Amino acid sequence: MHNASKHLLFILAPLVVVFALLPGVYQNHLLLFNFVIFLILAQGVNIIYGFTGYLPFGYVGFFGAGAYGFAIMVMHLQTPAPLAVLVGGLVAVALGLLLTPLLRLSGAYFAIANLAASLAVLHFVANPALEGITKGPYGVSLTGTFNPTHAYYAAVIVMALTVGAVIYLKNSPFGLALQAVREDAVSASMAGVNIVKMRVIAWLASALVAGLAGGIYAWYVSVFYPDNVFSGEFSIFAIVFALFGGVATITGPIVGVLILYGIYNLIGFTTPQYFQLIYGLLIMGLVLFLPAGLVSLATRRGWHVP
Amino acid sequence: MSPEQNSILKVSKLVKRFGGFHALDGLSFHVVPGEILGLVGPNGSGKTTAINVISGLYAPDGGEVVFDGASSGGVASHKLVHRGINRTFQVPKPFLSLTVRENIQVALAYGGATGTPPSIAELLEEYRLKEVADRPAADLNSAQQKMLDLTRALATRPRLLLLDELAAGLNPAELDWIAGRIKALAATGMAIIVVEHLMGFIEQITDRVIVLNAGKEIFEGTLATAVREPQVIEVFLGGEHAH
Ligand SMILES: Nc1ncnc2c1ncn2[C@@H]1O[C@H](COP(=O)(O)OP(=O)(O)O)[C@@H](O)[C@H]1O
Numbered sequence: 089m090h091n092a093s094k095h096l097l098f099i100l101a102p103l104v105v106v107f108a109l110l111p112g113v114y115q116n117h118l119l120l121f122n123f124v125i126f127l128i129l130a131q132g133v134n135i136i137y138g139f140t141g142y143l144p145f146g147y148v149g150f151f152g153a154g155a156y157g158f159a160i161m162v163m164h165l166q167t168p169a170p171l172a173v174l175v176g177g178l179v180a181v182a183l184g185l186l187l188t189p190l191l192r193l194s195g196a197y198f199a200i201a202n203l204a205a206s207l208a209v210l211h212f213v214a215n216p217a218l219e220g221i222t223k224g225p226y227g228v229s230l231t232g233t234f235n236p237t238h239a240y241y242a243a244v245i246v247m248a249l250t251v252g253a254v255i256y257l258k259n260s261p262f263g264l265a266l267q268a269v270r271e272d273a274v275s276a277s278m279a280g281v282n283i284v285k286m287r288v289i290a291w292l293a294s295a296l297v298a299g300l301a302g303g304i305y306a307w308y309v310s311v312f313y314p315d316n317v318f319s320g321e322f323s324i325f326a327i328v329f330a331l332f333g334g335v336a337t338i339t340g341p342i343v344g345v346l347i348l349y350g351i352y353n354l355i356g357f358t359t360p361q362y363f364q365l366i367y368g369l370l371i372m373g374l375v376l377f378l379p380a381g382l383v384s385l386a387t388r389r390g391w392h393v394p
Numbered sequence: 395m396s397p398e399q400n401s402i403l404k405v406s407k408l409v410k411r412f413g414g415f416h417a418l419d420g421l422s423f424h425v426v427p428g429e430i431l432g433l434v435g436p437n438g439s440g441k442t443t444a445i446n447v448i449s450g451l452y453a454p455d456g457g458e459v460v461f462d463g464a465s466s467g468g469v470a471s472h473k474l475v476h477r478g479i480n481r482t483f484q485v486p487k488p489f490l491s492l493t494v495r496e497n498i499q500v501a502l503a504y505g506g507a508t509g510t511p512p513s514i515a516e517l518l519e520e521y522r523l524k525e526v527a528d529r530p531a532a533d534l535n536s537a538q539q540k541m542l543d544l545t546r547a548l549a550t551r552p553r554l555l556l557l558d559e560l561a562a563g564l565n566p567a568e569l570d571w572i573a574g575r576i577k578a579l580a581a582t583g584m585a586i587i588v589v590e591h592l593m594g595f596i597e598q599i600t601d602r603v604i605v606l607n608a609g610k611e612i613f614e615g616t617l618a619t620a621v622r623e624p625q626v627i628e629v630f631l632g633g634e635h636a637h
Pocket residue numbers: 412417435436437438439440441442443444
């Protein structure tokens with residue numbers, strides 16, 4: 089069987105089936121929803137960081153932009169929720185286009201500039217002068233579209249598309265070329281790769297998935313403030329989950345989310361007083377002993393990890 | 395010697411500055427299809443810079459580069475690759491975390507090779523990379539990394555190939571072998587510019603040499619005549635000894 093079909097059948101299909109069925113047997117739907125959202129975001133980080141090497145410290149900017157894109161469409165144009173989600177994705181892509189000059193930076197400079205950009209977007213949206221459009225710092229309430237069940241399944245669909253995109257990257261010359269650009273941009277151009285175009289495409293794709301996730305999040309929670317949907321925790325968690333599992337793989341970010349977000353909720357429920365401590369130690373241990381993520385335990389032994 | 399009108403590459407009065415420093419200071423030369431042209435000169439004379447400008451890494455600050463009848467100075471590298479220029483690097487630059495095979499696959503998929511693309515199996519075989527084909531490029535020794543650089547370039551079917559110190563660090567047996575390979579490539583009509591310090595190697599494979607000093611050509615002709623030229627001797631002995 090072709091590799092891509094294997095990946096679709098043995099990674100994507102089970103993931104979608106499990107998350108489509110879980111709400112029927114597990115009561116904490118918000119938790120399930122958050123898992124799906126982080127699966128999307130961690131794979132979005134994977135697309136831009138794993139395949140091109142840009143660490144998006146301000147990744148939440150796209151998420152928040154998507155949430156507000158959704159909210160504005162619903163509040164002002166009474167757009168149906170699914171369409172508003174798409175607009176949320178497009179708003180994030182537009183923001184991504186605006187930020188393409190950042191791609192000239194590299195390493196920590198890119199990460200910091202991206203963080204600053206996400207803060208700028210937050211303050212722009214939360215500006216009281218824009219109250220008429222965004223409701224400024226006072227937050228939005230979208231009771232008209234409130235439908236957590238539909239929002240949840242929309243999230244599962246976007247997760248499926250995002251994982252599908254990563255499967256494509258992992259199995260196509262396009263994904264290979266992206267990795268070549270990450271490894272050595274000069275050599276990549278001598279292989280005939282248009283490096284600027286490749287970087288922009290990966291950047292906009294990762295913006296799109298975060299924007300769609302943000303729109304769906306807005307749909308699901310229906311009441312939120314700028315600080316909620318632009319919270320730096322989204323960026324940090326998505327990055328940590330992706331790195332913990334191992335980027336530039338299909339399974340790494342999935343494993344990262346399932347394990348780390350699982351543990352996060354477990355300690356949060358059972359021993360909240362030690363929560364920060366345990367979680368902090370875990371992440372430090374990861375950085376020190378497994379810088380290439382959990383999957384490197386296998387790849388070091390010469391096993392191939394999809 | 396073939397007439398200049400047939401040249402596939404013509405460089406005229408090329409200037410490249412870094413700050414106030416002129417790394418290329420009015421360099422002119424040409425190369426014709428099937429020819430192996432040696433580019434020699436002391437360290438820092440601008441050989442690598444010339445290759446970088448011709449391959450689109452740097453835009454020239456003056457002068458002209460004409461490839462295949464069309465101006466090519468300042469054109470993006472990937473476009474020049476599609477037009478038929480490729481190169482190797484003095485310090486090889488493979489995609490380290492990708493396998494050897496994947497390194498070549500990128501160039502096969504994106505190199506825009508005209509006609510039938512070369513076969514990956516043949517490239518691996520011919521450049522002695524078959525055994526390491528599925529290992530990450532980071533595992534290769536430096537000679538193998540140079541061969542990988544070369545196969546990546548060849549996968550794009552170049553008509554002009556620029557080799558920047560490809561032979562440095564190879565042992566005598568490998569030198570003979572790669573000399574044969576380069577000659578075979580030229581025999582297919584490929585124009586090849588070879589930058590090298592090893593004069594024996596240059597003598598063995600080149601039809602003609604350009605001697606570079608301080609960003610300008612000071613001699614053009616066969617190596618045998620070059621070594622009798624007082625100005626050339628002065629540049630090499632006054633600066634650094636040729637090996
Ligand atoms: N990117 C660069 N920035 C500044 N100076 C450079 C750069 N590249 C080359 N040079 C300078 O240009 C001169 C020619 O370098 P180079 O072309 O590498 O010489 P060669 O290959 O003949 O040894 C050297 O003095 C070198 O220091």
